[in-house]
Ligand SMILES: Nc1ncnc2c1ncn2[C@@H]1O[C@H](COP(=O)(O)OP(=O)(O)O)[C@@H](O)[C@H]1O
């Protein structure tokens with residue numbers, strides 16, 4: 001249950017809560033003395049002109065107020081620190097959980113939504129802590145203590161309050177039931193506005209490139225106006241019902257005085273007691289008025305909890321095996337045995353078998369969407385397959401320690417992502433202990449050293465979202481350096497040379513030759529020039545490996561590969577050598 005989970009987040013701070021609640025109890029109990037003092041002034045001080053008693057009562061009054069101020073201060077500090085700690089724990093837990101979730105989680109959930117969970121809903125939990133453990137508890141205590149105190153003075157007056165309370169609570173409840181949906185509408189509309197803003201800013205280049213600024217401004221204004229209107233709806237409901245609530249609450253005092261006056265004149269109640277009883281009225285009325293608000297805040301807080309719990313309980317489907325098997329030696333031998341894989345219902349690979357010896361280079365070709373990226377994603381067990389097995393160095397990936405397995409694979413992904421950090425930190429990302437020499441060696445191997453040195457701060461230049469812009473080719477080369485830096489046994493290059501011009505590519509090919517030497521390499525590429533020297537070329541088609549062999553063998557076969565080869569060479573000759581006929585064959 002959601003509430004139970006919420007309590008479990010508070011459990012580590014149990015002793016602090018107990019102390020805080022004790023302080024609140026003392027604080028609220030001491031409040032009950034004040035109306036009694038006023039009563040005593042009426043009953044004892046005024047008739048007897050007893051100045052020394054008056055001074056004593058004043059001293060008690062001041063003493064109590066000062067004591068309460070001190071308690072309120074300590075209590076504030078205590079609960080503020082507890083609620084911040086709870087939020088800290090949650091954030092840590094959420095963050096590390098997010099890191100562990102598998103790819104399929106991120107296939108299903110939007111980044112924007114996850115971000116709002118991490119900020120908005122965690123803050124919602126913080127509010128819940130404060131409301132639930134401080135405000136609500138305080139109100140409840142004040143109400144209970146005040147009713148009891150009044151009943152001790154006169155059960156008849158307490159009875160009057162008992163009649164008013166349900167009426168007040170009912171009006172407050174009505175107000176809540178009207179306002180709660182309106183608030184929900186506002187929250188949803190705010191989310192729409194946020195998404196709109198986020199998309200627009202992220203896609204500002206597209207907006208500008210297509211000169212759609214005016215249109216975007218207009219749609220934004222529309223959504224913005226809706227937020228305004230929704231807020232006005234709440235204001236209208238509030239201004240209609242709040243005065244009624246206020247009026248009923250205001251009526252309690254005169255009615256109480258009336259009943260009290262009758263009691264006093266009939267001699268059943270002292271005047272001082274009546275004055276004291278009046279002092280309790282607001283302590284009873286206020287919590288009633290706030291009741292609806294508390295219910296509201298609690299529901300909102302619990303909704304936040306619920307959403308967080310959904311993410312927290314999103315188990316990582318891919319877990320480390322309990323007893324991982326470590327290959328006797330990690331050299332980078334890979335074998336796919338009758339591998340079948342699908343995303344949901346989309347079958348991508350069917351019965352794929354492929355054996356790669358350690359140190360070999362394999363080129364993977366095929367049209368877009370044939371499953372090239374998927375095939376190599378499976379190597380690091382980012383998804384579990386539905387059929388067959390994948391062995392890395394002779395051991396099924398499902399039996400291997402995930403961390404060790406993934407560290408043995410260096411990957412340059414199709415879409416390079418660089419962190420907002422220095423170039424050297426980006427290169428050393430997979431191996432934080434790397435020395436500057438390691439970083440430079442990796443950069444050199446990736447043909448990145450030269451352009452990095454020309455940057456304003458060299459290797460210390462900050463790149464990424466908030467840093468210096470890099471060209472696609474430069475990013476790719478830094479990503480390549482990052483992959484090489486961990487010194488993996490298996491190197492995977494997913495379309496990593498397509499963003500690089502032919503000339504640079506030729507240079508990288510040269511460099512790659514040395515880094516590929518003792519590694520198994522998978523190269524996904526479209527250009528024949530990138531794949532022709534590979535030990536093995538496989539062509540994916542129709543969910544499986546349609547062709548395999550060396551460049552020469554595949555040309556002889558005269559199938560898909562030969563077709564691609566002819567297309568590319570004729571394209572090349574047409575573009576650059578308009579007079580030449582056909583390709584070499
Ligand atoms: N994360 C994913 N979730 C669902 N389907 C996916 C995902 N990634 C790829 N696919 C689908 O799997 C198929 C193969 O994709 P992919 O391996 O990226 O192909 P390639 O790299 O050869 O272009 C495509 O139909 C693609 O739409």
Ligand SMILES: [Mg+2]
Nearest residue numbers: 372373374414
């Ligand atoms: Mg791909």
